Amino acid sequence: MAAKLDLSVILTAHREGVIAGVTANSAMAALKRSAEAGLRHEVIVVLDRADSVTEATLRSAFGANARFLATTEGDPGAARNRGVEIAEGLCSAFLDGDDLWSDNWLVEAWRLIERRPDAVAHSACNLVFGVRRNLWWHVDSESGLCDPNYLDWLNYWDAMSFARTELYRRFPFRRNDLVLGFGHEDWHWNAWTLAEGVPHKPAPQTMHFKRARKGSQMDKVNCTGGVRWPL
């Protein structure tokens, strides 16, 4: 069945508060560029146990230009899965409620996936800011720089990826188990998809700005000494 749209932007939000407003502005800047490039898109905001400030901020930012889905998953991967369930785009792109994109991200990722529909696109690099600061380069899984076994030890790529929606439906995120200590749903997802032959590739000259906050989902997993689910 042909997709109604080219692109679904799935923004997942929890308790980011008004910071989500910055994220919304960043998304709208990238969507403007993608619209200029002729891409038809939709925005899905998944409010997963979101607090009232976060919800109000995002409703104010997007108004009628987004579909809002309230969920009670309490899990970032499960929230993304819910967004994917209702996505109508040929491709989907995830955006966490406190992060930002470079405005060329959607266009460059689209071009990459047009060439390689089997692949998952990531930003070329992430600038992590906030309580930590670093620059994280995303390697191409098809390059000699990549050692697939590294995924037994740590993660290569974050969750703000871009791929065919069908791929996300084929490989849904596995929930974190913070009690047991299995976490970083993107780590498991990356290892799983790579093991199944799905390449992970950086979209050239794109950048994500990842806010490192105390109390964020990632911080909670880190606090449990989270390791990847076994494959």
Add this chain to the structure above:
Amino acid sequence: MMDEQSELQRLLDLVRQHERSRDSSRWLLRQLGAKLRHFPRDLSRRIRRSIKKRLSPGTECAKAMPAVMFQAIAPRLVAENHAPPFEVAPSRQMDFEDLRKSRSDAGASIAEMTAYFGSDLMRSQLAAAVALDPNVGALTGYEIKYCAPWFDRQYAEILEARKILPPGPYESIIVMPFGKLGGADFVAGVLARAVSQLGRTLILRTDGPDWERPDWYPGTVVSVDLSQALANVPEKTRVLYTLLQELSPKRLYNVNSRLCFEMLAEYGARLATQCRLYAYYFCADRSPEGIEAGYPVWYFADLIPHLHAALLDTQSLAGTLAARYNLPPELKAKLCPIYTPAITPLPAQPMVELQASSRAKRQRPRLIWAGRFDRQKRFDLLLKIAEEMPEVDFDCWGKAVLDAPPNFSRLPKNIRLHPPFSSYDDLPLADSDGWIYTAEWDGLPTILIECAALGLPIVASAVGGVPELIDEETGWPVRAAGDPMAYVAALRKMLGDSDHRVRKVEALRARVRERHVFAAYAQKISET
């Protein structure tokens, strides 16, 4: 921008100057601190913490300080002078350069990163992000730049460990600290023999390379010393967890590896979803105050919910742990007492019969004591016993291992000391009248199991698991284990009643045949 750069350059020159003369270090740190207001918030916080620490009273401004500050202050300059847009761990430099030369795709990826890093496009993207939220901050060059896995020093150690590990999957992996001469090392060998019958088995040594008795372990089992590979790893438990995941055993046994216990305490719940976990527990040690210490005290409570079974060398230890923790039935069912088999097969003729035929040649009765001259084994008690029994000779084999050696200058005349023995054949067992064991606390020591298998009359302290082997039926247990006169009474009984000597030794050997043979051990391991 240029002013700041030249100011930094001036400070770096001062840092270099400082490396030649330490006198200006405090002044220099304050100068650097004054610059912090212009730096990004996270970087300035990091540097301020470092300066505060180094200026605190009693802290010497160490020689390493300027290097640390240099790295904190100078990466922008370093970045501009040296091209790679990410850090490569020193131990991976050669691999990295080889890869860059040999794989064009890798070279192309690096070139792409290099061209993008600090480009006008990146700067404009950053400017746009900063316009949306100033917290994003400027691209200063001070950011640590990662490109996995090349920056990762711990992963470099994992790569080294992988090189020496025969790849999985395995039916069983046994983790032990080293292969020395202790009872636990012997037990690990017996366990290896048993589990190797179930499938492919690997032994990992975590603490040291020692492998002193290869004959204790089956030839089909590979033993790998991981201690060197783990030596420089900060997160040892995680590395061990990761390697074990990759080796993918169905059964994981820990025999006294502290690192493995710590790994199980941290990752046991998670590892238990992937394989069956077993931990061996032997008797606890005692502090000088008499308080129990050691693995059954430190690493039982947190682990038992995740273990498939806790293997214990005595019923006594099982009873102690069950009572101490009021274990509910489902956890109590995980306690698996399993008697260690004897090393030597039972000889056809018990030693007690040979002793009877050689007795006429001995002018005086002769008893054997062997063990460590440590607090636990109560060699001091033996000295008192010897004083009370001047008509008997006591031959003693051993050395101090854990504690300071006792004062040997005033030994009773009827005590003779010998260095540790390497084989039971080295001992005059047939030319003696029995064995005396005086430990204050214990499990069920393998030395008593061997003595029992050989058919020796035994007087032993009735502590820990010892009465499970030496009771009134099979020997001369001493209930008042700290009282020399109680031993004297038991020894005189043993030496004086030749009929009882033979009968008790027969019962003792029957018990060994029933409980301490490899077939029974292997059967229980396969069923557990």
